[in-house]
Amino acid sequence: MKTYKALTIAGSDSGGGAGIQADLKTFQELKVFGMSALTAVTAQNTLGVQGVYPLAVDAVGQQIESIGTDLGTDAVKTGMLFSNEIIQAVAEKIRAFGWKNVVVDPVMIAKGGAPLLQQEAIAALKEYLLPLATVVTPNIPEAEALTGMSIQTLKDRKEAAKRLLETGVQYVVIKGGHDDVEDEAIDLLYDGQDFFYFTSKKIETKNTHGTGCTFAAAIAAELAKGNSINAAVQTAKDFIQAAIENQLGIGNGHGPTNHWAYQQKQHVQR
Ligand SMILES: Nc1ncnc2c1ncn2[C@@H]1O[C@H](COP(=O)(O)OP(=O)(O)O)[C@@H](O)[C@H]1O
Numbered sequence: 227m228k229t230y231k232a233l234t235i236a237g238s239d240s241g242g243g244a245g246i247q248a249d250l251k252t253f254q255e256l257k258v259f260g261m262s263a264l265t266a267v268t269a270q271n272t273l274g275v276q277g278v279y280p281l282a283v284d285a286v287g288q289q290i291e292s293i294g295t296d297l298g299t300d301a302v303k304t305g306m307l308f309s310n311e312i313i314q315a316v317a318e319k320i321r322a323f324g325w326k327n328v329v330v331d332p333v334m335i336a337k338g339g340a341p342l343l344q345q346e347a348i349a350a351l352k353e354y355l356l357p358l359a360t361v362v363t364p365n366i367p368e369a370e371a372l373t374g375m376s377i378q379t380l381k382d383r384k385e386a387a388k389r390l391l392e393t394g395v396q397y398v399v400i401k402g403g404h405d406d407v408e409d410e411a412i413d414l415l416y417d418g419q420d421f422f423y424f425t426s427k428k429i430e431t432k433n434t435h436g437t438g439c440t441f442a443a444a445i446a447a448e449l450a451k452g453n454s455i456n457a458a459v460q461t462a463k464d465f466i467q468a469a470i471e472n473q474l475g476i477g478n479g480h481g482p483t484n485h486w487a488y489q490q491k492q493h494v495q496r
């Protein structure tokens with residue numbers, strides 16, 4: 227049986243709910259061998275981010291080089307990239323290794339409000355990374371920052387998706403977790419021609435730390451296996467829904483999601 231591999235290039239969340247930790251847990255649950263290149267260390271828990279310590283650009287580049295010159299990968303997922311310099315170094319490596327199935331989660335601000343990307347690096351994401359990406363997965367505020375437009379309605383989201391596609395990315399998913407109007411969590415996929423809706427019941431909970439990372443990592447894992455973008459987004463949606471529904475209830479603030487829940491549900495259904 228082939229071993230599928232995925233590489234996450236992202237920041238570390240000491241609390242284990244988001245970042246590299248969420249990505250590797252998701253890869254593992256979806257039966258994909260996970261590898262990582264750290265961009266930054268964060269001191270973080272369910273109450274917020276207490277410290278951000280970016281790594282040297284060379285250290286980021288060397289980790290990716292070590293993976294590319296030996297193991298290779300079937301998919302890449304990027305998360306917290308922090309600076310213009312790190313974005314450029316990551317884009318250069320992805321281009322040099324010719325990697326496909328590149329999922330860009332344009333992480334900007336943690337739910338508690340801590341900045342995880344420097345403001346001036348937003349332009350670098352668009353210029354260097356999105357043209358190499360298979361899919362970009364912004365939440366609504368991230369889509370607003372990337373397009374410069376305000377997003378209030380689903381119609382606005384469609385317009386933003388169209389604008390994002392102009393950067394050269396193949397597919398756009400604008401997630402709906404921040405849409406306060408809907409009582410459903412609706413994620414919108416655009417392939418340049420058609421729009422597809424991935425809808426689930428919105429769960430009333432404060433424990434959604436790391437949902438975006440987990441969702442994007444699940445897409446990367448499914449693309450690594452050769453699945454289509456629509457199938458990958460559907461599995462990611464099912465994965466995150468199970469992870470939010472079956473909360474762990476740990477920590478005193480915004481708790482992490484449950485990365486075991488999707489597989490547990492699959493076993494019960496069998
Ligand atoms: N309360 C919720 N109930 C159900 N699904 C949710 C909820 N909050 C977020 N999601 C889902 O989690 C994923 C991440 O969404 P979102 O919160 O928009 O991104 P981010 O975590 O990057 O801010 C999406 O698939 C979204 O639909």
Ligand SMILES: Cc1ncc(COP(=O)(O)OP(=O)(O)O)c(N)n1
Pocket residue numbers: 236237238239244245246268270305306333335336337338342434435436437438439440
């Ligand atoms: C190290 C690190 N990376 C990314 C995030 C943001 O995670 P996300 O899944 O977008 O959701 P929140 O944690 O912000 O709710 C992070 N916090 N830390």
